[in-house]
Each structure stands twice: as structure tokens, then as C-alpha cells.
Amino acid sequence: MKLSEFFVTGEPLIYAGMVAIVLVTCAIVFLLTYFKRWGWLWREWLTTVDHKKIGIMYILSALAMLFRGGVDALMMRVQLAFPDLNFLNSQHYNEIFTTHGTVMIIFMAMPFLIGLMNIVVPLQIGARDFAFPYVNALSFWSFFFGALLFNISFVIGGSPDAGWTSYTPLAGAALSPGPGQNFYLLGLQLSGIGTLATGINLMVTILKMRAPGMKLFQMPIFTWSTLVTCFIIIFAFPILTVALALMTIDRIFGAQFFTLTGEGMPMLWANLFWMWGHPEVYIVILPAFGIFSEIIATFANKRLFGYKAMVWSMILIAGLSFLVWVHHFFTMGAGAFVNSVFSVSTMLIAVPTGVKIFNWLGTLYKSKIQFTTPMLWSLAFIPSFVIGGVTGVMLGMAAADYQFHNSYFLIAHFHYVLIAGTVFACFAGLEYWYPKMFGHKLNQKLGKLSFWLFVIGFHITFFPQYFLGLDGMPRRLFDTAPEWFTLNFISTIGAFGMGAGFALFVLNIYYSYKTSPREKTGDSWDGRTLEWATPTPIPHYNFATQPTVKELDAFHDMKKRGETTYDESKLKPIHMPNYSGQPFIMMGLLFFSSFALVFEWIILSAVFLVAVLVMMGIHSFDYDDGYHVEVEDIKRTERQLRGLNDEHTGS
Amino acid sequence: MSSNKTLITLTLLFSLSIITGCSELRVLEPKGPVGEDQKELIIYSLWFMLGIVVVVFGLFGYMVFKYRDRPGRGNKDYEPEQDGNLKVEIIWTIIPLIIVTLLSIPTVDTLFDLEKPPQSANEEEPLVVYATSADWKWFFSYPEQGIETVNYLHIPTERPIEFRLSSADSMAALWIPALGGQKYNMAGMQTILYLQADEEGVYDGRNSNFNGEGFSLQTFQVHAEEDTAFKEWVNKIKNEKPELTQDQYNELLKPSIIGEMAFSNTHLEWVDHGTMMGSDYSIKRHQNAYEKKLHLKSLDKADAEEEGDADEAQ
């Protein structure tokens, strides 16, 4: 292979991207060297198994991916508003919408939520870490390297261009030659390992490590949403793993599962993809529901309305989400009976979803609403999501869907649910738990400004798209006809509003770091659940003494009874796991193995794979079982954090 | 703080400006019975959706406004420990269930109707047209008339058309928004789509399912005309146009953008891509043609053809 084939050449935009990558990398290397932070980076972050730090790394990576996906989106919007500029040609446009979709769902939405789960769930259930902290680190690095692999495709080898759905036969070796599609397959495969492992890890954590006394139906609602999500992950992700593997074998080893030749079955891919893909959209919405529920209850200063109904509706949604995948291809000609069945099952999902909406409204009833920034995001979610939901039901009516399918109507629907649902929740959750993570709040004024820019921009961007769809504009068109100019232009203006909102959000992180007052208590918002019972910053062992839970809203209850999570008389040494560099190295090796496979360098790939297996072997003989935090250390830490006067100074 | 109100006003203003801005939306102004059925279903569902939106937005606005925390609010109307009410929870589960039922019935009904040719006034048999997609063009074969067109078609009005859809390579979808919904074209299998035009006119049709570089340009026009005019057109094609040869056809299958053409025979003589036998016909011949890119910059097919020719010359 020639170097000019290895690197993508001849495109000014991509050259600019390369220059930016080189500059940023140099800057990071320089800063780390100048401030002598390499050791710190390794010891504190790359080797950590602490769920709170891993969570922060997830969220930082997700924000970076939101930026990348957002730039993709703005480029598409510029092209659609000013087609005469010839800003992007067809091939470019195809690559960009493919990476936009994949990055946003797989490398932004899911990791963002998993990051929040990482930080919050163990705290909410009064646990000291995940059930398997080492595996948790492994999961993060698998996601990180998967994302890296996918993202370098645009400068090395070329981006995938068959859509985030990658339908065969288009995505097969014959119609999409070259390494682009392999990046998609292996990037997703690599990060999928982490997602599945996290699903299992969190499920075990929630089932086995709850504080004494906490029954399942006393768990905070966000923890419940995480548990339900874990079940979806565990049942859905293996389908994706198999589907990706089959297509990889097709493309690289010449099998014919999904090909036009050799009696392959291209339609099988669409089925497998959506058997994972529909549950996947619920993987990213259920945790969002959980986040909104927590925030709405907190800032309405009221108990969550219909807690049990909320939980059961999530369980029902999760179950139904496996029974509707055909609605993504009603137009495949499966016949009226099949389409009828899937139409009805699809619309049925709206019932538990509606129940949740009304329960949120019920929570607001006779409450006392404080309009903090996280609450604003959560309130804006309700009406926006309803628009996305009702248009979802319209899409679920198969006979009408023949007209909506593959059009901008569909695009508007899923952005209304994914942005108003998942993205609003990510912002809301980050702002809500931010003081727990970083010891200070985000500035409310800037936060609100960025909120309004983003939300108004969002509606201006996507509302017109319903009408473009009804006028027959198909999705994935790289250029627009004159009759669709006005609406597209409006849409592009809105997109820049969203971009400005996001920029302000990021700016606010820096601004608040400089100016926000530091938190003095651990309970920043008068919270109701156990994460607020820890001091801020959270000691690495989380809870000095595990609380005994008697009620839903455990911390609310403890505050009423004047209890804390620090009872000096009950202190015992705490057992904690040691940090390890193995997860980082192991996944790094797997990254090189996958990278080699992308270019079909089979032997090199196998060598790295063997190295990974050897490391696994070594790890299985590893008898390191952690260390103990001594009572004296705990005392010192807690007294200092809680501002208790210390009568034994120097002891 | 009346975030909700601002939002609602904005949305309303917005929808109004958009609705008045574009008077004619293809899907809501159908020109035939299939599209008409679908439009009726859409409008029917829209009423329910509007109802839901009005109720939820109303309740939402009320709650947010009434129960906001404000100086002097005190503890009036504040019940922090209230956590449910079985009666209202049952009500708001049952009402959505009823709505779903009311939406399901006409949906299922329409679904079964769409599997049959629309009832036409003169009870004629449907006109059969094989619509075959090939990267990135359309072949329309009229087996009864013995003619074939590329990237455009003529149909008689007030007579059902039975499209037999298939593809020579990637998966596509035939969509003529003014006449009705779409269906997929897949290699190695055949799907049937019934459409009908009741009004004369020229309608835009396209592939709506993304299938690679030339996707945006895989469009065609439908000329719907009275039966006599249609018959005249058929005769003209039959008498004036050349025969398509298999070699020429194979050349046309190559991934490319081309203009309109017509022939006085059909490619069905040698291959039907809608059968398992036909599914690898094109890919066997053009396996390596996908390495080359077309560099498409606009929706103008003439530009794209030139670009293709330039490549050829090199």
C-alpha cells in the first residue's frame, strides 16, 4: 500500500483536520511535559479503577465526540442551505452523515450516559465502587479506543460512507470497497465489548451491592433506569456483535452472508441491525428518563409522582422495545399482516411513555418549582419530547409510514426524541451532578443563556423538517431542490443557534472553574438521594459508613432524622482495589489489532491479538486483592471534609 | 419566568409561518387514490396528535406557571409528600390505550387495502410496469406493450399501475410522493406496489433509500396522461425507438448517472433481477466499477454525465 492511499489526500477540509490534530497533539504533549504531568496522568487517570474518575473520562470523551458530531452536522447544514457553494460533494456528504450518526449515537449519547451512571449509580445505592472495578476500567478503554479507531478514519484510510445503518449490499465489499466500512465495523465492535461489559457490571453492582436495607423498590429512579437499561444492553448488544462479526467476515475473509452473490441475504442485515438498533434507542432514552425524574423531583421539592408506575412503565418499554424492530422497514414488503402486528406493538410503546409524561406533570402538581438550569432542561424536555413522541406514533402507523419513511419527517422525529430526550438529559445531568464531580456549580447565568440558545435553536432546526418531509424531501440528499430552499435555510440558522449554545456550555465550564464559589457541603441542591449524603469532594471510598436505608428518597429521610453517612463509632477499615495499567495496555493492543484488520493486514492483526490473549493469561494469575484504608485515615479525611473540629490533631 | 409560555408561543408562530409559507405539501395534496388513502389516515391521526399536544402543553403550562416558587408563595397548595393517585393513574393509562386502538383500526384497514389495486372507475386490470433500480438509474419495462424506458415513465390516468419492484444491485425504494407511499427495490426478490394517478400531470419520482454516491440523482419523472394519449405514446416508442441489446444493457448497468432513454423491447428478455437467479447479474459484471468515484457536485444530471465522460476519456 502506498502512503498516498493510506492517508486521505487531496481535500482541503481534511488537510485542515490533519493540521488541527497535529497541533492539538503537540500542544497536549508540550503542556504535559512542561508541567511535568506525565506521571500524574498515568497514576491518577490512565490506570484508575475508581468509578468516579472513569465517569469523568467518559463524559470528557463524550463532549469531544459531541463536538465532532456537531461539526459534521454544521457542515451538512451549510451544504443544504447553500448548495450553490459546492461546499461538499456527494461523496463527502455521505461520509459526513455516516460519521455524524454513528458518532452521536455510539460515541456520544451512550458514553455520556454511561459516564453519568458510572459516577452516580454507586453513590445512589450507597456502594463503594462497581462490582468489578478492573472490568470497568477495561470497558472505558475499550470504548475510548473504539472511538479513536472510528475517528481516525477521516485522515487515515477514508471514512465509512454507507450510513450509520450500513445496509447491505451497499456496505458490502463489492459496493463499498476500501477500508472505510471496516473502520465502522471494527470501531463498533471494539467499543461494543465495553458496553456489554458495563451492562453486566452495573447490573451486578445494582443487584448485589446496595446499601443494607435498600429494597429494589426503594432504589432511586435513575438507578432503576440504569438497571433496566443494563438488561436491554445484555440482550441487545450480542445481536450487534454477531451482525458486525458476520459483515467483517464477509468483507475481509470473503464469506457471503449479506452479499448479492452466492445466495447471500442482504435483508438479514437490516433485521439484525434493528433487532439491536431499536432497543439501542431505548438504551439512550431510559437513563435520560431517569435523570429527568431525579431533577424534576428535586427542584419541584416534592416526591416523584407514581414511582411504581414509573418503574413498571420502564420495564414495559424495555420489553416492548424488542418487539418492534420491523417498524424501521415497513416498506420492505413483508405484507399487511406482519406490518399490522408491528404497527400495533409500536404504538403500544406510546402508552407507558405517556404514563411517564403524565407522572412528571403529576410531580409538578402542588409542588414548588425552582428554575435552576438543570430544571430548565428537564422542563423543556416535556413538551419537546411530546412532539417527538406523537410523530413517532404517526410513523408507527405503517400505512402512513410508506409516505414518511426515509424522509425528513423521520429525521425530525428522531431528532426530537434524541435531542430533546437524550441530549437535554446529558446537559441537565451534567449540570445537576457537576458540583458532586468538581466541587463547584456551573454558572447559572451563562448556563441559562446557553440553554435558551440551544433549545430555541433546536426547534428552529428540526420543526421545519417535518414539513420538508411532507413535501417529499428524502433524507441523505446531498443537495436541495429550489422549492425546499426556504425551510432548509431556516433549519440551518437554528443549527448555528444550537452550535452557539453548545459553545457557551463549554465556555461555562471554564468560566465556572475560575469564578464559581466552591461547595462547602456535599448537599448542593437539597437532594433526596444518597449521592448527596457524601461530602464534596467525594472521598475515594465514597461512604465512611454505609447508611441503612429505610425509605425511598433515602437521604431526604436521613436528613429528617438527623443522620449522616459518617458514624465514627461504626468505622471499620475499608477494602479498596488497586489501580492497574493493564486495562489501558490491553485495550491499546486490541486497538492495534483492529487497526491492522481494517487494512486487512491479517498477520499483524493476529500478532496483536495474541499479545492481548497473553495479557489476559497473565492477569488470571494476578492475586492482587487490593488494600485497606485504615480507620485513622478515614477519620482524618472525613473530619476535614465535614469541617468537624478535630480533638486528636497530630495523633 | 414563563419559559413554557415563550416556548408555546414560539412553536405556534413557527408552525403558522411554515404552514402559510408553503401552501402545497406533496404528501398532503395527493393526485391519486393511494396517496389519498394515506393522506386521510395522516389527517385522521393528526387530529389525535393535536389533541394530545394541546392537553399536555396546557397541563404543562398550568403546572409550571401556577406552582413556580415565588416570593410570598408560602406553603399554600404545596404538598411535598404527595406521591401518587391510583385513580388518575388508571385514567391516564386507559385513555392512551383507547387512542392507540382508535389509531390501529384504520391503520390495519388501510394496510390491507394497499395490498390490492385501487378500485378504478372503469374496472380495468392494472397496468404492469417492472421498475428496476440499478446504481443510479431506473429501468421501467412494460411487458404487455413490449417497451422499456430509462429514468422516466408514462402512465395512463384512472387506471391502477402494478409496479413490480426489484434492483440490479443496491437496495433502493420507489417513491412518487404525489401518488403514494414507497416500497423497497431489492435484488433477487420482487415487491409489488400499487399506485394510480387520477389527475394528469408530471410528477417527481425518486429513489428514496440511500444507496451510495449517485443516490441524490437517481430520480425520474412520471407523465400521467389520458388513456388515448398514453397509447399514442406507446406506439411512438414502439415505432421510433431502437431495440435494447443485452450488451448495451450490460453497459448501462454500470454504476453511473445517465439521462432519459427509451427502447422498443425490454430487458426482461434476458434477465429479471427480481428472481434469485438475477441477483448477481450486475455485480458479476461490474465488480470493480465501484472503486472509481463520480465527483458529483449538483443535482444536475447533465453535469454528472459530462464528469463521467471526462473520466472515461482519461
Ligand code: HEM
Ligand atoms: C413514542 C415512542 C416512539 C415511537 C412510536 C417511535 C416510532 C418510530 C418509527 C415507526 C420509526 C421508523 C420510521 C421509519 O423509518 O419510517 C422510528 C425511527 C427512529 N426512532 Fe422512533 N419512536 C419512538 C420513540 C423514539 C425514541 C425515544 C427514540 C430515541 C431516543 C427514537 C429514535 C428513533 C431513531 C434514531 C429512528 C430512526 C433511525 C434511522 O432510520 O436512522 N424513537 N421511530
Ligand SMILES: [Cu+2]
Ligand atoms: Cu427483501
Ligand SMILES: [Cu+2]
Ligand atoms: Cu425503532
